[in-house]
Amino acid sequence: MYLTGEDIFHNWPYRWFGVWTEPGSADTKWPLRTQLTDSKWKFQGKKHLIKYLRSARIVLCSGSFHIHCNLCHQDIGDPGCWQSDNVWLWPCSLAHYVEKHHIRLPDKMLYHIVNNQFIPPTDITVGYDDLPWPDFDLYD
Numbered sequence: 001m002y003l004t005g006e007d008i009f010h011n012w013p014y015r016w017f018g019v020w021t022e023p024g025s026a027d028t029k030w031p032l033r034t035q036l037t038d039s040k041w042k043f044q045g046k047k048h049l050i051k052y053l054r055s056a057r058i059v060l061c062s063g064s065f066h067i068h069c070n071l072c073h074q075d076i077g078d079p080g081c082w083q084s085d086n087v088w089l090w091p092c093s094l095a096h097y098v099e100k101h102h103i104r105l106p107d108k109m110l111y112h113i114v115n116n117q118f119i120p121p122t123d124i125t126v127g128y129d130d131l132p133w134p135d136f137d138l139y140d
């Protein structure tokens with residue numbers, strides 16, 4: 001159901017990004033993390049990109065206990081925390097996976113961030129319900 005290979009980056013159809021399952025999971029609702037990983041991806045402005053992802057406005061936090069990265073065990077914060085730049089929506093842990101574990105962003109998300117000159121908007125002008133939330137009930 002998800003695109004494979006490079007297509008998943010070139011033709012990602014959503015405006016949310018950063019939800020995946022781990023290889024071996026029975027949950028087929030989300031793409032596999034390994035499908036979104038590209039260790040050959042070289043992006044010159046990656047440092048700025050990570051800063052952008054980290055500094056965008058938080059639009060939701062759950063107040064949950066922090067969780068640890070399943071790959072390196074670093075504290076990655078509240079698992080119910082989401083950030084947005086009015087167009088894209090991502091979990092707060094995404095920056096960690098981009099920085100440490102070769103998660104590659106969809107082309108359109110990357111272009112949008114570059115167009116914003118790596119400076120996220122200071123205000124969220126999109127209503128909470130109008131943010132591009134993933135459909136968590138999609139295949140239940």
Ligand SMILES: [Zn+2]
Binds near residue numbers: 070071072073074101
């Ligand atoms: Zn990690």
